[in-house]
Amino acid sequence: MRAADMPYCYPYPHPAVTTDTVLFTVRDDRLAVLLVRRGAPPFENEWALPGGFVEPDESLEEGALRELAEETGIHGVYLEQLYTFGQPDRDPRERVISVAYFALAPSEMLAPAAGSDARETGWFLLSELPSLAFDHGDIIALAHQRLRAKLEYSTVAFSLMTEPFTLGELQKVHEIIRGEALDKRNFRKHILSLGLVEETGHVRSSGQRKPARLYRLQQPGTLQYYR
Amino acid sequence: MRAADMPYCYPYPHPAVTTDTVLFTVRDDRLAVLLVRRGAPPFENEWALPGGFVEPDESLEEGALRELAEETGIHGVYLEQLYTFGQPDRDPRERVISVAYFALAPSEMLAPAAGSDARETGWFLLSELPSLAFDHGDIIALAHQRLRAKLEYSTVAFSLMTEPFTLGELQKVHEIIRGEALDKRNFRKHILSLGLVEETGHVRSSGQRKPARLYRLQQPGTLQYYR
DNA sequence: ACAAAAGTGTTCTCGATACACCCATGC
DNA sequence: GCATGGGTGTATCGAGAACACTTTTGT
Numbered sequence: 094m095r096a097a098d099m100p101y102c103y104p105y106p107h108p109a110v111t112t113d114t115v116l117f118t119v120r121d122d123r124l125a126v127l128l129v130r131r132g133a134p135p136f137e138n139e140w141a142l143p144g145g146f147v148e149p150d151e152s153l154e155e156g157a158l159r160e161l162a163e164e165t166g167i168h169g170v171y172l173e174q175l176y177t178f179g180q181p182d183r184d185p186r187e188r189v190i191s192v193a194y195f196a197l198a199p200s201e202m203l204a205p206a207a208g209s210d211a212r213e214t215g216w217f218l219l220s221e222l223p224s225l226a227f228d229h230g231d232i233i234a235l236a237h238q239r240l241r242a243k244l245e246y247s248t249v250a251f252s253l254m255t256e257p258f259t260l261g262e263l264q265k266v267h268e269i270i271r272g273e274a275l276d277k278r279n280f281r282k283h284i285l286s287l288g289l290v291e292e293t294g295h296v297r298s299s300g301q302r303k304p305a306r307l308y309r310l311q312q313p314g315t316l317q318y319y320r
Numbered sequence: 321m322r323a324a325d326m327p328y329c330y331p332y333p334h335p336a337v338t339t340d341t342v343l344f345t346v347r348d349d350r351l352a353v354l355l356v357r358r359g360a361p362p363f364e365n366e367w368a369l370p371g372g373f374v375e376p377d378e379s380l381e382e383g384a385l386r387e388l389a390e391e392t393g394i395h396g397v398y399l400e401q402l403y404t405f406g407q408p409d410r411d412p413r414e415r416v417i418s419v420a421y422f423a424l425a426p427s428e429m430l431a432p433a434a435g436s437d438a439r440e441t442g443w444f445l446l447s448e449l450p451s452l453a454f455d456h457g458d459i460i461a462l463a464h465q466r467l468r469a470k471l472e473y474s475t476v477a478f479s480l481m482t483e484p485f486t487l488g489e490l491q492k493v494h495e496i497i498r499g500e501a502l503d504k505r506n507f508r509k510h511i512l513s514l515g516l517v518e519e520t521g522h523v524r525s526s527g528q529r530k531p532a533r534l535y536r537l538q539q540p541g542t543l544q545y546y547r
Numbered sequence: 548a549c550a551a552a553a554g555t556g557t558t559c560t561c562g563a564t565a566c567a568c569c570c571a572t573g574c
Numbered sequence: 575g576c577a578t579g580g581g582t583g584t585a586t587c588g589a590g591a592a593c594a595c596t597t598t599t600g601t
Contacts, residue, residue, distance in 0.1 A: 102326035106376045107334035110406075110417055149333045149415055153406035177404045177419050179337075179380035188376055190337055190419075192404050261552070278555070279591065286589090302552040303598035488579070505582070506564065513562085529578045530571040 108179075108188035112157040113144035113229065115236035116170060116196040117219075118203060119253050119269055124219040124240075125200075126233055129164050129212040135185050136226035140215070142233070144191070157194040164212045170198040171252035171316070175236055183228050191227075195236045197252035244270050246320045248289060248310070257293045257307035260284065287319055335406075335415035339384040340371035340456065342463035343397060343423040345430060346480050346496055350445045351467075352427075353460055355452075356391050357440040362412050363453035367442070369460070371418070384421040391439045397425040398479035398543070402463055410455050418454075422463045424479035471497050473547045475516060475537070484520045484534035487511065514546055 116127040128140040143164045147156040154172060161167050175195040181188055217223060219237060222230070243249045250266045264280045284290065291311050296304035343354040355367040370391045374383040381399060388394050402422040408415055444450060446464060449457070470476045477493045491507045511517060518538050523531035 096329070099329035099331055101331070101333045102323070102329040103334070103336075104326055104328070105373065106328045107330070108337050108374065108376070109330075110335050110337060146332065147335065147406070147417075149335070150408050152408060153404065153417070174403060176401060177380065179374070179419065181377050181379060190374075190380070190417075192406065192417075259553085276592075277553085278593085281554080282556095283590085298599080300552090301550070301600040303554080305553060486580085503565075504580085505566085508581080509583095510563085525572075527578080528573040530580045532580055 106188070108190045109184075110147045111144050111189055111191045112147060112153055112160060112194055113142040113191050113232060114157050114161055114172070114194040114196050115142060115175065115233050116161065116165075116167070116198060117236070117240060117253070118198050118200045118216070119266060120200050120216055120218075122265065122269060124237070124269055125216040126219055126222070127165060127167075127214060128217055128223070128225070129214050131226055132212060139226045140217070140223045141226035142193075142229045143212075143214075147192075153192050154194070157192075157196075161196070165214045167198065167203060169202070170196045171249075172196045175232070175239060178228060178232065180228070191232075193232045193236070195239055197240075197249060199253055199255045201255045241270060246318055248315075248317045248319075251310055252316070256309045256313060257295070257297075258309075259297060259305035259307060261305055263308075289317060289319075333415070335417045336411075337374045338371050338416055338418045339374060339380055339387060339421055340369040340418050340459060341384050341388055341399070341421040341423050342369060342402065342460050343388065343392075343394070343425060344446075344463070344467060344480070345425050345427045345443070346493060347427050347443055347445075349492065349496060350447065351464075351496055352443040352445050353449070354392060354394070355442055355444055355450070357442070358453055359439060366453045367444070367450045368453035369420075369456045370439075370441075374419075380419050381421070384419075384423075388423070392441045394425065394430060396429065397423045398476075399423045402459070402466060405455060405459065407455070418459075420459045420463070422466055424467075424476060426480055426482045428482045468497060473545055475542075475544045475546075478537055479543070483536045483540060484522070484524075485536075486524060486532035486534060488532055490535075516544060516546075 118125055118127070127143060129143050131137055131139055131141050143161050144157070145160045147153060151159065153174070157172060161170070173195050175193040177190060177192045179190040183189065183191070222233065225233070240249065244267065250263065250270065253266055254262065260281055263284065264275055264277065267280070268275055289311055290308040293307045293309050295307045297307055298304040345352055354370060356370045358364055358366055358368050370388050371384065372387045374380060378386065380401070384399060388397070400422050402420040404417060404419045406417040410416065410418070449460065452460070467476065471494065477490065477497065480493055481489065487508050490511065491502055491504065494507070495502055516538055517535040520534045520536050522534045524534055525531040
């Protein structure tokens, strides 16, 4: 490469900095993760997390959201910083430090052929992940752990759902994340005692059964902590 | 600056990456933080967290420990990653992304005139912090919040103490972090019910009072989570 | 009528809290 | 003998867990 192709020079070595985002959703009663197929080496054609290099004038969070939009067409997800991965050898090209983000969205929000300007994208069940580029398997494992932990003391589950919802749907999401069945009466008692949801006054009649009451968040769009 | 002084060139802009470490200890029955006085602009002569640029061949954690050792002579602390701060304007010189670490050490472990190869260092009570460089005030506030949170479901408090210890000393550390007095009987019941500590069989006779039983961790040096 | 999910209360256990007095020592 | 922190038990309360039957609808 010629010197003119390397115009950004510094007095000491600088690593590259990327963001990588683990976007979870619930599909077919399972947790799924969004992956993109890499279009260039290293790991060409393998699956990886959506992400890329941070631009000079954007924050890390803006970078994560921009990459997600560019590569997958997805906007408006819940996003929080997860962990920063910086082992010197995690990328064979050069030193790359990745600030990993953790994102949640209801599957209803995700356009099926989501704007893929750039890449082939795919949803993979967490239990059926393909071989992944870099240390992205570790990143997903950590994100999954974080999701399970936050379920117990925050309103993260609502970020995987659309309003209004039934208590049965909410319980289902909790069961999927926790990986175990919950008692219906105890679950309802617990959720209602938190005082975070309220009845809309409507019901949803879906199929061959008793219609269920619909609820909404009292403070939609806000992640709340309790306990 | 001449081109020869800028030998590290890249095809697109790279940010600088630093680590900054919030090292807590307990001094005079208060939480204190280690700061170093800056020796160069920006914020020359102001107080800042110990830290610096990550070297190409070290992990982020190794970098944090190296900077702590170089600037303050301190080794062997408990260390965990806290958060990554990357606002584009947080450093006036260039884009600098800081991976912040959270560290704990018992004050007994800290040599008084700790090897200061490089910098003037000082311990500041958390309640009496000076004006700080960059966004280091925010970093300390987040670290304090993390410390308080982890106290409730992990063994972090032991990282601020030396073994063996009395239950009175352990309670004091908890009270300092929580900022409130605790009931002695309930505290002891709670700690002993966790099954993390055991009696050494010795007592400590200190001053004009009843000697206290000494305890040790059953698994020293290991951070454990409970609940 | 029946299949399928909605909706509803009580009991028990256990951990968290509140609370007060005697003990062993050094001075 | 007294000042100082060490050490101990009980009663109460509330959250979480276990547990089964009736209701409403569409077919």
